[in-house]
Amino acid sequence: MTGLLWLLLPLLAALGWSVGRARARALAGDPSDAGSRIELHSLPGHYGQFVLIWAALPPLAVLVLATVFGGALVDGWVASQIEASGLLDGSKSAEQVLVEVRAGLALLEGEGASLVHVQASDALARVEGTLDLAVVGAFAVAAAAGLYFSRRRITIALRARNHVERALHIALLFSSVVAVLTTIGIVVSLFFEAMRFFQLVSPAEFFFSTEWSPQTALRSDQVGSSGAFGAVPVFAGTLLITAIAMSIAGPVGLMAAIHLAFYASESARSWIKPLLEVIAGIPTVVWGSFAALTLGPQVRVLGEALGLQVASESALAAGVTMGVMIIPFVSSLSDDALNAVPRSLREGSLAMGATESETIRKVMVPAALPGIVGAFLLAVSRAIGETMIVVMAAGLAANMTANPFEAVTTVTVQIVTLLTGDQEFDSAKTLAAFALGLTLFFVTLALNLVALRVVRTFREEYE
C-alpha cells in the first residue's frame, strides 16, 4: 500500500510545480499586454518549486515516519492485544507468538498453531489495516494541505526564490551532516552493544586474559559452557598477520615508490603506476580466494619441503597476500611524499658528488620521512581492518604464536564468525563481536589521526 504512495510522490511533485507556476503566470498577467503585466519578484519556475516543496515534503515525511516507526508500532499494539485477550498460557510471550505468526505458523493447521495464533493473526491484520489507513489518510491530508496553503501564499509580495534557495541550502547542509551522523551512529551503536558485553564479561578479562573460546554451549552442563572471552590471542594474531603484511608491503612499496620517483622513465611510470593501482582495485574477496586456493597450498608444499609443520590455514599465506594488496597504498602515498621534496635538495646532493642512491637514502628519504611514516601508518590501519583475505585464508583457532606457519585468528575474522551463524542477538558471543568492532574502530581511527598528525607536524617546510 505504502509502496504505491511512494510512486505517487513524483506525481505530486510535478503537480505542485505546475500548479505553482500556473498561479504565478496568472498573477503576472498577460505577457502580450504590457499594461496589465506585473513584474514578479522571481521567475515562474521558482513559484513552481515553492509549491513543489510544500506539496511533496510533508507527505514524504509521513512516509518516512511510517516506514521507520510503523513496524515497532504494529508490534507493540498487536502484542498488547494478545496479552489482553488472556489466551496466553505462560509458555510463550506475546512477542514470540507474534514472531511465529509472522513466520506463517497460523496458516498451518494443527501442531504448534493454536487459538492464540489465530487471534494474533487476526489482530495483526486488523492493526496493519488500521495503520495503512492512517498512513494513507495522513499522506492525503499532508499533500492537500501543503498544496492548498502554499498555493494560497503565492502573492506579488512572495519572494519565492529566497524561500526555495533557503530550503535548498538546508537540504545541502543536511546532506553534509549525513557523514557526521554516520560516525555518530557507528560510535553510539558499537559503544552501546559493547557496554552490554562488558556487563557480562569484565573489560579486564577481555583485554588482558589469554583464553579465547567464544563458543557458548547450549546446555549449562556441557564442556566450556561459559565461553572464554580473553581477546589477547585475537589481538596477537592480528598483529602477526599485520606484521607479515607490512614486512612485504613496506619494503616493496617504498622501493617501488623510490624507483618510480627517481629512476623510472616517464613512459615506464605512466604504465607501471596504473598497474600498481589495479592491485588495490581488485576486490579483497578475489585476493582472499587467491590466498585460500592458490597461495595457501603452495605455502604448505614449500613448508613441507623445508621439513616444517604448516597449518593448512597458515598466517603466512594470508599475511603475504594482504601485503601484496596494500603495496599500492604504501607506494602511491610514499611516491607523493618523495615528489613533494624540492628538486633543489636532490640537485644539491648530486652536485656534491653523491650518487643517486646516496642522495635518495641520505637526503630525499629523510626529507620525505613524515609522509612515508604516514603512508606506513595508513597501510597498517588498512591491514588491521582488512577482512575478506583473513576470513578466507586465516584460521579460526586463537593461537598465541609468532610462528607464521601456524594458524592464527584476527579481530575481523572473529567478528565475521561470531555474527554470521544462527544465534540469538543478545548472547555474550554476538555482543563480543561489537566489543571487538569498537576496539578495531578506535585503533584504526587512532592510526589515521596519528598518520595525519605526523604528516602535518613533522613536514619540513622548504619554501
Next chain:
Amino acid sequence: MSSSPSNDAATRAAEGRIQERYRTERLFQAAGVAAIGFALFALLALLVSITYQSSSALSHTYVELEVELDADTVDPRGDGSPESLAAGGYSRPLRNALRARFPEVSGRKNKRRLNALLSDGAEYQLRDAVLADPGLVGQTASFVLPMSDDVDLLLKGDIDRNVAESDRKLTDLQIEWVDALVADGAVSHEWNTGFLTNGDSREPELAGMQGAIRGSLLTLLVTLLLSFPVGVAAAVYLEEFAPRNRFTDLVEVNINNLAAVPSIIFGLLGLAVFLNVFGMPRGAPIVGGIVLALMTLPTIIIAGRAALLAVPPSIREAALGVGASPTQAVLHHVLPQALPGILTGTIIGMARALGETAPLLMIGMVAFIADLPSGLSDPSTVLPVQIFLWNDAPERAFVARTSLGIVVLLGFLVAMNAAAVWVRSRFETRY
C-alpha cells in the same frame, strides 16, 4: 712526472671506494626494479591462476541418452496439461534409459552408482523439454543431458585415475561406464551457459550467478540512488556555501576519517541500527544498499569537491556578474562543469561498492539462496558474497566456479572503470 707510492695507494683505495659506491648504486636500483617486478608478478600470478582455474567451468559434460517417456510416469493425470506434466516423475525414465544402455549392471549399489553419473539437474532439464513440447509424452527420444560434476572433472583430467579407488569420488566401475559412453560418442562438452542464467545451487553443475548478478544490481541501485544525490549535495555545500568555521572543519575531518574506517565496521552499524533497531529485513538489497551508500559517500564527496574546486572562479564570477544568485551560479554553471568529474568519482565509488563483501556478511547477505531476488526486500546475495560462498563449498568442482565467478566480477569492474575513463575523456573540460 712521477707520483709517490703512497699517493698511488691512496688513489687505488679511492677508486675502490668509488667502485664500491657504484656497486651499491646498482644494487639499490636493482632492488627498486625487483620491488616493482614482485608487485606486478603477484598481480600476474593472480590473474593467470584465476583464468587457468576458471577455464574448466566454461564448459560442462553432457551425455546423449535415448529416453523413453512413459506416459503413465511423466503424465500422472493423463490429460497432458502443464500441471500434470510438471507433477510427473522424470527420474525413472532416466534411470531406465541408463539401465537400457548398461543392461549388465546389477545390484542396488551399482545401479545407484550408475544413476549418479547423471546430474541431479538432468530430470529438471528433461521436464522442461517435455513441458516445452508435450508431444514427446509416450515416445522415445534422444536427449542431451548434463552429467554429474565428478564425471565432468574426470573427463577434464581433474580427477586422477591412478589414485586408489577409495581416494577418489568415482569408482573404477563408474569410470568404466563413462569410458564406454565416451567410446560411443555419446558424450559431448557444451558451453556452460547456465552459469550466467541459473540461480545458486548445491550442485556445482547447476550453480549459476544470475541471482548474485541481480542482487548486486538491486543493491547498487539503492547505493547509487542514496549516495549520489547526498554526496553531490554535501560536496556542493562544503565547497561552495559552507562558512569557514569549526563546524565545517569538523565535517571535513569526519569525512576524511570515515573514508578510512574499515568496511566491516559499516556492517556492524547496519546490523545494530538497520536490522535490530529499525527491524529491516535480513539480507535484503535495501539494507545492503544503504550500508554501501554510507561507505561510498566519502568517496563521492571527496571526488565531488575536487571536481568543483577544478572549475575556475571566472565561471562563478561571470554568472554572478550578470545577476545570477549565488545558488543559481552554482547550480546552473559550476555544477554542470564539475559533473563529469563527479560522475567519474561516483562510478569508481560504485565499482568499489560492487567488490565489497565484509559489511554485507554482517547484515545477513550470506545465506544460501537459490531463488532469484525480485524486489528490494527479498533475501539475496551479491557477486562477491557468491564468490565467498563457493570458495568455502566442499565440492571440488566449485573451485572452477569460484574462479569463473571472479572473472565475471572482474569483468563488471573493468567495464565500470572503462566507463569512468570514457566519461572523463569525453566530457571533461580542461581550462
